[in-house]
Amino acid sequence: MYLDSLQFRKEVKLLVRNMFPKTEQYLLSNQILRATNSIVLNIAEGSDRSTDKDFANFLNKSHTSINEVVSCLDIALLDKYFTQDLHNKYLKSAEKLANQTAAFRRKLL
Template identity: 50%
Template sequence: MAFRFESLQVWQRALDLSERINQLTKTFPKDEIYVLSSQMKRAADSVVLNIAEGSTGQTKAVFKVFLTYSFRSGIEVVSGLFIAQKRGYIADELFTNLYNEYEILVKMITALKNSL
């Protein structure tokens, strides 16, 4: 692996979840394409991108800042899931599954941040 972030389990999980959010938002109504769909995809991608950016050649203090951004973006995705559920775009079972996955992810981000 050429880059440090590739070996981080938290980055790998974030990447997988980002793709799941991308696929999910494709099922949303077309009038959400530039609103909720876009916002959720950007937030999910932000988790992945900030972990990668912070891990590469930065000090621990800088990496912690980027992990905080990732954490906050993860929370943003969860809020988007609540909105999508409220609007009837996702089934309760899928909501619960993704909610639980993001709960694990933000705990992993927090644990990594605390270990630095």
């Protein structure tokens, strides 16, 4: 899950770099990149917590950040920064990661 989150972050960063206009640099681009960082960082921080409940809380935060990334992707699609096919590709990656975090969270609780 952690490695998948790093890969997802890398892919989204490339998408932003190659497809988002420069006018979005401090707006949507920044927001989506911060959200992808949050996914990774919450998994890492949670893994070092002393209780399963604490770890589950951080996985919940990570899951929330995945939803934020999806919302940013939806906005970017609406603004025509990329195609529906590309959007679907990233949604599948996000869904896979969301399913992983949700399943692990359930296991912890």
